Amino acid sequence: MKRFTQLIAELDQTTSTSRKTAALERYFHEVPEADRVWTIALFTHRRPKRAVNTAQLRSWTAEIAGLPLWMVEECWHIAGDLSETMAALLPDAPPESETESAQVNSLAAYLDEMSTWKEKTPEYARTFIEKAWRELDKESRFVFNKFITGGFRVGVSDKLLQQALARVLNRETAEIALCLSGNWTPQNSTWETLFFAETEDESRPYPFYLAYALEQDLQQLGNPTEWQAEWKWDGIRGQLVARNGKVHLWSRGEELISDSFPELSQSPLFSQMNAVLDGEIIAWENDAPLPFQLLQSRLGRKRITAGILQKAPVIFLAYDLLEWEREDFRSRSLAERRQTLEKLWEQSPGKEWRLSPALAFNNWNELSALKNAAREHLAEGLMLKKRDSPYQSGRRRGAWWKWKTDPYTVDAVMIYAQRGHGRRAGLYTDFTFAVYDSQRQLVPFAKAYSGLTDAEFEEINRWIKDHTRESFGPVRSVDAELVFELAFEGIGESKRHKSGVAVRFPRIVRWRKDKKVNEINSLEDLRQLIRKS
Amino acid sequence: MLIRFTDKGFYCEQGDFYIDPWKPVHRAVITHAHSDHARPGNAHYLAHRISAPVLRLRLGRDISLETLEYGEVLHMNGVELSLHPAGHIPGSAQVRVAFGKEVWVISGDYKLENDGLSTPFEPIPCTHFVSECTFGLPLFRWKPQELVFADMLAWVDGLRQEGKNAFIHAYSLGKAQRLIHALHQAGANIRVHGAVHNTNLALREAGLPIPDVLPVSAGQPIEPGSVIIAPGSAAETSWTKRFEPYAEASASGWMAMRGTRRWMNAERGFPLSDHADWDSLLQAIQLSGASQVFVTHGYTELFCRYLREHLQLDAHVVSTRFTGETANHSEEAPEE
Numbered sequence: 006m007k008r009f010t011q012l013i014a015e016l017d018q019t020t021s022t023s024r025k026t027a028a029l030e031r032y033f034h035e036v037p038e039a040d041r042v043w044t045i046a047l048f049t050h051r052r053p054k055r056a057v058n059t060a061q062l063r064s065w066t067a068e069i070a071g072l073p074l075w076m077v078e079e080c081w082h083i084a085g086d087l088s089e090t091m092a093a094l095l096p097d098a099p100p101e102s103e104t105e106s107a108q109v110n111s112l113a114a115y116l117d118e119m120s121t122w123k124e125k126t127p128e129y130a131r132t133f134i135e136k137a138w139r140e141l142d143k144e145s146r147f148v149f150n151k152f153i154t155g156g157f158r159v160g161v162s163d164k165l166l167q168q169a170l171a172r173v174l175n176r177e178t179a180e181i182a183l184c185l186s187g188n189w190t191p192q193n194s195t196w197e198t199l200f201f202a203e204t205e206d207e208s209r210p211y212p213f214y215l216a217y218a219l220e221q222d223l224q225q226l227g228n229p230t231e232w233q234a235e236w237k238w239d240g241i242r243g244q245l246v247a248r249n250g251k252v253h254l255w256s257r258g259e260e261l262i263s264d265s266f267p268e269l270s271q272s273p274l275f276s277q278m279n280a281v282l283d284g285e286i287i288a289w290e291n292d293a294p295l296p297f298q299l300l301q302s303r304l305g306r307k308r309i310t311a312g313i314l315q316k317a318p319v320i321f322l323a324y325d326l327l328e329w330e331r332e333d334f335r336s337r338s339l340a341e342r343r344q345t346l347e348k349l350w351e352q353s354p355g356k357e358w359r360l361s362p363a364l365a366f367n368n369w370n371e372l373s374a375l376k377n378a379a380r381e382h383l384a385e386g387l388m389l390k391k392r393d394s395p396y397q398s399g400r401r402r403g404a405w406w407k408w409k410t411d412p413y414t415v416d417a418v419m420i421y422a423q424r425g426h427g428r429r430a431g432l433y434t435d436f437t438f439a440v441y442d443s444q445r446q447l448v449p450f451a452k453a454y455s456g457l458t459d460a461e462f463e464e465i466n467r468w469i470k471d472h473t474r475e476s477f478g479p480v481r482s483v484d485a486e487l488v489f490e491l492a493f494e495g496i497g498e499s500k501r502h503k504s505g506v507a508v509r510f511p512r513i514v515r516w517r518k519d520k521k522v523n524e525i526n527s528l529e530d531l532r533q534l535i536r537k538s
Numbered sequence: 539m540l541i542r543f544t545d546k547g548f549y550c551e552q553g554d555f556y557i558d559p560w561k562p563v564h565r566a567v568i569t570h571a572h573s574d575h576a577r578p579g580n581a582h583y584l585a586h587r588i589s590a591p592v593l594r595l596r597l598g599r600d601i602s603l604e605t606l607e608y609g610e611v612l613h614m615n616g617v618e619l620s621l622h623p624a625g626h627i628p629g630s631a632q633v634r635v636a637f638g639k640e641v642w643v644i645s646g647d648y649k650l651e652n653d654g655l656s657t658p659f660e661p662i663p664c665t666h667f668v669s670e671c672t673f674g675l676p677l678f679r680w681k682p683q684e685l686v687f688a689d690m691l692a693w694v695d696g697l698r699q700e701g702k703n704a705f706i707h708a709y710s711l712g713k714a715q716r717l718i719h720a721l722h723q724a725g726a727n728i729r730v731h732g733a734v735h736n737t738n739l740a741l742r743e744a745g746l747p748i749p750d751v752l753p754v755s756a757g758q759p760i761e762p763g764s765v766i767i768a769p770g771s772a773a774e775t776s777w778t779k780r781f782e783p784y785a786e787a788s789a790s791g792w793m794a795m796r797g798t799r800r801w802m803n804a805e806r807g808f809p810l811s812d813h814a815d816w817d818s819l820l821q822a823i824q825l826s827g828a829s830q831v832f833v834t835h836g837y838t839e840l841f842c843r844y845l846r847e848h849l850q851l852d853a854h855v856v857s858t859r860f861t862g863e864t865a866n867h868s869e870e871a872p873e874e
Contacts, residue, residue: 017796018805018806019805020805070676072676072848073844073847073848075843076675076676076840076844076848079675079840080675080676080677083675083677083837084677084795084796084797085797086796086797089795089796090677093676093677093678093679093794094676094677425797432798463864
């Protein structure tokens with residue numbers, strides 16, 4: 006456990022990729038196989054689910070630390086992280102005590118133990134947890150708490166982990182990526198079965214190829230005829246894996262989402278295919294996309310009822326073919342993959358899917374015009390893909406680019422400030438913004454926290470101190486004076502919000518010190534944006 | 539009450555003086571020279587002897603300034619006024635004000651740990667104790683400074699082996715000298731920002747054993763593997779370019795929280811504070827024996843509630859303009 010905590014500290018203490026890779030490499034060489042498998046599982050979003058009720062954890066912490074419960078809860082709100090809060094509040098271990106309990110020293114021992122709690126009593130878990138809290142130092146306590154609260158996340162990208170493992174195993178990163186994808190768990194896998202098994206997993210997806218946002222002028226991309234353009238759809242990126250009569254649907258996070266979309270995963274049409282498709286799962290009706298909010302209602306549900314299927318129908322919009330008739334197509338050119346995909350469509354057309362159209366354009370000006378028209382097609386922009394490019398893995402520059410439409414922007418005034426959580430604990434960083442309604446009353450419509458410099462945050466925090474009207478808990482209402490330009494990606498009507506509008510991905514573009522509150526936009530301006538979109 | 543909380547600051551009417559006023563007054567007693575406690579524009583200043591050169595540096599050569607030693611008593615219209623070590627930074631003082639049955643101690647900023655440079659905190663018995671609570675939550679419990687410096691030296695050493703400099707953000711008064719003191723003893727090659735250098739000169743004038751370290755501007759090239767100490771505000775300017783390649787760290791109590799560490803975007807955060815942590819605040823309040831406690835800047839509401847409900851103390855929140863320790867040491871402006 007200590008070695009794993011040390012790894013987390015090493016990863017946390019550097020922003021350099023090469024140092025992170027080196028730290029991972031050293032770690033994999035030093036720890037036993039069971040710990041390696043658990044570590045890979047933890048870094049690939051296969052973390053254990055929350056094993057105990059967090060309200061219980063808070064009250065045990067209060068009891069052991071000799072603090073009133075409200076203090077534990079306030080500290081939690083301020084630190085923004087329960088695991089960190091509990092680690093800080095609990096008394097420190099007497100020196101050397103960790104080595105005494107050799108049986109629970111390995112990472113795998115802790116995690117395997119936790120996975121048995123479902124069948125045991127809460128008292129059993131409590132005894133184990135309190136013992137661990139006594140044995141571990143503050144840093145290890147923090148990591149352990151992350152495990153038991155099911156919140157373990159760490160800043161290791163898939164790419165970084167794959168690179169480190171590739172060096173440990175002396176293999177290609179793409180090969181490692183394939184070994185790590187799919188539906189395995191640390192309980193049903195070993196180091197052996199992950200990396201040295203011959204058996205093929207039918208459900209296994211390929212690593213996704215992801216694009217960066219376009220960084221240069223279109224002219225620099227060369228000849229327009231070398232490029233294919235498609236709409237950038239506002240759905241969920243997915244991979245449809247159809248092999249041997251079975252269909253599996255994977256999200257970009259390599260999560261199996263078949264159950265959320267039975268009309269795709271149980272479709273006889275797909276089960277007769279022998280192909281792996283890359284595309285977009287999108288809510289769709291009458292030849293057009295439906296708002297993204299409808300699609301969201303489909304995710305994370307245990308049971309998809311007939312009502313939901315009717316209210317939020319989805320299709321699979323395919324744009325790439327990664328495998329056909331059990332042959333890996335990824336190294337072939339996009340042009341060839343597209344041709345085969347079109348052939349597949351002709352063979353098996355159906356209401357469950359369609360092809361994302363390749364858009365016709367003769368020069369870059371025509372392409373710009375297409376991008377500006379994207380919103381009319383309910384798309385977020387364009388995807389540009391080089392016709393001769395293979396299907397790569399991970400986020401790469403060069404052959405694929407996303408080119409989003411310009412965001413909407415409005416000027417609004419800050420009316421509430423809330424203390425930041427996590428990364429920005431201790432400062433007021435989460436702001437609520439308002440515009441005027443027809444009676445010249447301010448109506449809140451968006452919350453945003455990113456987009457300002459540290460110096461601006463400092464200045465605004467000093468201002469807030471002198472301009473607070475009321476404070477309630479972590480929130481302060483402030484004088485409506487500071488004007489900000491906000492950008493957002495989409496806007497729609499909403500019954501849940503007082504303003505009647507909901508915006509997507511709001512963020513601060515700049516602090517408009519040059520503007521007074523009477524110069525901000527109105528609710529009517531926002532409604533016009535909805536009508537235009 | 540002997541001390542009133544006014545919109546200019548803490549006021550003793552009987553002795554006719556203010557303590558750390560934030561608006562200009564006739565007579566100001568200053569606990570220490572940080573800019574949220576020692577403001578310009580007062581007609582007459584009274585502070586500890588060690589604070590004098592720094593106050594002159596910051597507020598002007600020609601301020602009217604009288605100094606006291608720790609424990610020396612001044613009588614003002616029947617009021618006993620004296621300064622006692624607060625352990626916060628060199629020259630920092632708690633102000634004791636006594637008249638009739640009331641004994642007030644306004645502690646300014648303080649810490650209980652002996653940092654080896656500031657005169658260590660002394661508990662002063664009183665009836666009314668005014669305490670800061672910048673870190674008045676049980677989330678904040680400091681490790682002994684030896685352990686923090688050991689971590690810091692290991693980090694500096696690792697960088698030196700890679701041929702990189704270590705750039706550490708710290709307040710130019712107090713924290714910077716504490717770092718210089720510790721790192722110099724360990725043999726580090728230190729260069730400092732001009733604001734730190736000027737403060738070093740002022741403190742040496744006050745008789746403190748500050749090692750003679752070169753300012754960045756001294757002309758000599760910066761040897762790879764050096765430690766650069768500068769206030770946080772300097773870190774956001776192009777001034778830092780000349781230190782490349784370097785890694786950044788911040789030395790602050792806020793670094794005990796992962797959230798602020800990330801927000802600062804420093805590669806490393808060393809939790810090192812010149813303010814009392816949770817345990818020390820409680821200890822100082824107990825040691826004062828005061829029947830009434832007033833808490834000023836920091837997590838005032840929560841700290842006060844704890845004192846009232848959990849320790850059954852007659853505690854109150856007083857609103858001030860003090861800021862305590864800020865997460866990015868943005869007290870001074872860069873001057874180079």
